[in-house]
Amino acid sequence: MTQEAMIVFDNVSKIYQMGEETLYALDHVSLQIRTGEFVSVIGPSGSGKSTLMNIMGCLDTADEGQYLLGGLPIEQYSEDELAKIRNRKIGFIFQSFNLIGDLSAEENVELPLIYQRLPVRERRERVQAALEKVDLYNRRSHRPNQLSGGQQQRVAIARAMASHPDIFLADEPTGNLDSHTSMQIMELFHELHEAGHTIVLITHDENVARQAQRRIRIRDGKVEEAATSDPYGDRPAGGNASDPYGGRPADEEVAR
Numbered sequence: 001m002t003q004e005a006m007i008v009f010d011n012v013s014k015i016y017q018m019g020e021e022t023l024y025a026l027d028h029v030s031l032q033i034r035t036g037e038f039v040s041v042i043g044p045s046g047s048g049k050s051t052l053m054n055i056m057g058c059l060d061t062a063d064e065g066q067y068l069l070g071g072l073p074i075e076q077y078s079e080d081e082l083a084k085i086r087n088r089k090i091g092f093i094f095q096s097f098n099l100i101g102d103l104s105a106e107e108n109v110e111l112p113l114i115y116q117r118l119p120v121r122e123r124r125e126r127v128q129a130a131l132e133k134v135d136l137y138n139r140r141s142h143r144p145n146q147l148s149g150g151q152q153q154r155v156a157i158a159r160a161m162a163s164h165p166d167i168f169l170a171d172e173p174t175g176n177l178d179s180h181t182s183m184q185i186m187e188l189f190h191e192l193h194e195a196g197h198t199i200v201l202i203t204h205d206e207n208v209a210r211q212a213q214r215r216i217r218i219r220d221g222k223v224e225e226a227a228t229s230d231p232y233g234d235r236p237a238g239g240n241a242s243d244p245y246g247g248r249p250a251d252e253e254v255a256r
Contacts, residue, residue, distance in 0.1 A: 005068070006167055006198045007033040007056060012065035014051050014221075025051040027221035028065065033200060038193040040201045040212035048221040050171075053202045057090055057169050058082045070166055087115055091160030095172035097152040099144040099159075105131065106140035109159045116163070130158035134188060150181035157188055167198045174208055186211055 014026040026048050033039050043049040054060040055067055058074055061082075067074045070089065077085065092098075099108045109130055113123040131137040134154040144152050153173060160168055170189070174182035186208065193199055193213070201212060209215050217224045 004035045005032045006035045006037075006070055007031075007200070008066075008068040009055075010066045010068075012055065012062045012067055014048075014055065014060070015063045024221045026055070026062070029218075029221070029223050030065075031216060031223055033198065035198055036193075036196050038189070038199045038201075038213040039216060040203055040209035040214075041216045041218060042203055042206065042209040043218040044204060047218045049202050049204075049218050051221075052218060053169065053171055053200075056200060057092060058086050087112060088163065089166045091163055091165035091168045093153070093156050093160050093168065093170040093173050095175040097144070097149075097156045097176075099152055099155060101144050104141050104143055105136060105147065105155045105158075108144075108155055109162050112159060112163050126162040126164075127158075130162040131155075133161060134158045148181075149177055150184060153177065153181075153185050154188070157185070161192075167200065168192060170199065170201045172203055173201065174203075174205070182208070 009029050009031045012026055012029045013024055016023045016025060029048075029052070041049050041052060051060070055062055055074075056069075058069070058077075061067075061075055069085070072085070074082070074085075086092075099105075100111070103111065106127055109127045110123050113126060118126075127140075128137060131140055134157055136151060136154055136158065139147065139151065142151075144155070147155065153176075157173075168189075173189075174185055177185060189199055189201065190211070199212075201208070203209050215225075
């Protein structure tokens with residue numbers, strides 16, 4: 001794994017004024033995520049993890065401090081420039097899938113590529129490759145309401161993959177799924193990581209967080225610790241996603 005930092009937060013704060021009270025949704029957070037890392041961010045509701053994700057994903061900007069994404073000082077870019085950065089550099093995967101109901105799986109995957117103004121042939125090649133990767137090319141003509149929850153999430157992952165992003169940013173990607181389907185989705189993230197991709201996964205689920213290479217814990221807007229996990233976490237031994245109870249136990253958390 002390269003030592004280049006993909007994400008750098010340097011004393012980043014997000015501040016809201018509630019009457020006379022000043023609320024820090026993020027309170028002087030400093031952290032680094034390196035290229036090729038698989039990192040989970042875990043915290044309870046209201047901890048600041050959604051705010052952290054929004055800033056990482058260029059959906060919001062910091063009020064204090066500096067955020068570098070691949071060396072780019074994000075706070076210096078306009079809204080239009082940030083939209084281009086989001087479309088080209090970040091592959092979003094959401095809990096609610098965010099698929100367009102009137103479009104087929106194939107069309108949902110292709111849509112961000114149209115916004116990128118890629119040639120038709122390249123778009124079709126990328127869409128096919130991404131849907132084949134998640135084993136859904138045979139269902140490419142199906143609309144979201146014709147797919148299971150797990151299949152919809154796999155389409156969402158394929159949509160992110162097709163853009164060839166620098167980073168995959170997943171917000172509670174297993175939150176609406178049963179345990180067996182969740183394990184299958186996590187196996188896809190492991191495959192992406194093993195292929196060298198950078199992944200940041202936001203979750204409140206300790207079992208999901210333990211599957212990442214490193215865990216960042218956040219509470220009351222502050223990063224409390226960055227713990228190293230067993231790279232297999234609760235992943236089934238031998239990559240067998242059909243056994244949700246297989247795999248090796250993760251190491252105990254160690255605060256850095």
